[in-house]
Amino acid sequence: MNDVTAHLDNGVLTLKLNRPAKKNALTKAMYTALTEELARALSDETVKVVVIAAEGDDFCAGNDILDFAQDLPVYQDETAAHDDLPVFRFLKAITFFDKPLVAVVQGQAVGVGVTLLLHCDLVVAADDARLSLPFLKLGLVPEAGSTLLLPQRIGHQRAFEWLAMGQVVPAEDARQMGLINRVVPLENLPEAVAAFTDRLRVLSPSALMATKRLMRDPETLWQVVRAEGALFRQQLVRPETQAAFRAFLSR
Ligand code: COA
Numbered sequence: 001m002n003d004v005t006a007h008l009d010n011g012v013l014t015l016k017l018n019r020p021a022k023k024n025a026l027t028k029a030m031y032t033a034l035t036e037e038l039a040r041a042l043s044d045e046t047v048k049v050v051v052i053a054a055e056g057d058d059f060c061a062g063n064d065i066l067d068f069a070q071d072l073p074v075y076q077d078e079t080a081a082h083d084d085l086p087v088f089r090f091l092k093a094i095t096f097f098d099k100p101l102v103a104v105v106q107g108q109a110v111g112v113g114v115t116l117l118l119h120c121d122l123v124v125a126a127d128d129a130r131l132s133l134p135f136l137k138l139g140l141v142p143e144a145g146s147t148l149l150l151p152q153r154i155g156h157q158r159a160f161e162w163l164a165m166g167q168v169v170p171a172e173d174a175r176q177m178g179l180i181n182r183v184v185p186l187e188n189l190p191e192a193v194a195a196f197t198d199r200l201r202v203l204s205p206s207a208l209m210a211t212k213r214l215m216r217d218p219e220t221l222w223q224v225v226r227a228e229g230a231l232f233r234q235q236l237v238r239p240e241t242q243a244a245f246r247a248f249l250s251r
Contacts, residue, residue: 088226143228
């Protein structure tokens, strides 16, 4: 079974994280699949909108921690170009993606499961959604451009508190901070998403893409993603971070 599924319906391409037994934690293979699907979506003019959603009770538990632990030699090798790693290829794809991106979140969203939402144009969440950013608790630095995007959206003090304390933020609080457009009961998620996608897919694709380009600065954002990535990689190989991963994996 594919850990990422793609389904195109009436101009709306839905990419679904499909690894619910592992809370949809993102593996290298999943980043690669998502990157390929986003590239296909850009080149297929019948795709008007892309929806990122997830199977099961939870949206995404962040990067797969076993992958982090197993890839230690890659991260330790300072000569290895990190732009070639699957995660960076994915981050580049969402940073420069200029068709509308809609995220649908239920249950837990952790780490990159939250920071990828900052790249989406609309976010719809179930009222059970909870967002957490445990990077600092794990000895890591925030990634995916979140050191730029999060303070931009919610202000430095709130962003710093959230990152440093790592508290779990309920969907409604995230909505009030401006990170989520709609919070609805879980059973109403499909219709809340359709309410957006039905309207987006009939708008002029070129006007939508131009608007998105005018509203964002992907070149600057990409420089931040790369700078964070270099520091992330340094922190990843530190003993305290490796100990945090081992503690999680040996629970
Ligand atoms: N990487 C790898 N496996 C993960 C994972 C991750 N990021 N998150 C969850 N899993 C796995 C668990 O190991 C477990 O596997 P098992 O059933 O084979 O033991 C399964 O998914 C279910 O997770 P579990 O922790 O039992 O579910 P929960 O509902 O009690 O808690 C979370 C859910 C998301 C709060 C918890 O799994 C968690 O904290 N995950 C790690 C999040 C994280 O730190 N991500 C990295 C950020 S950089």
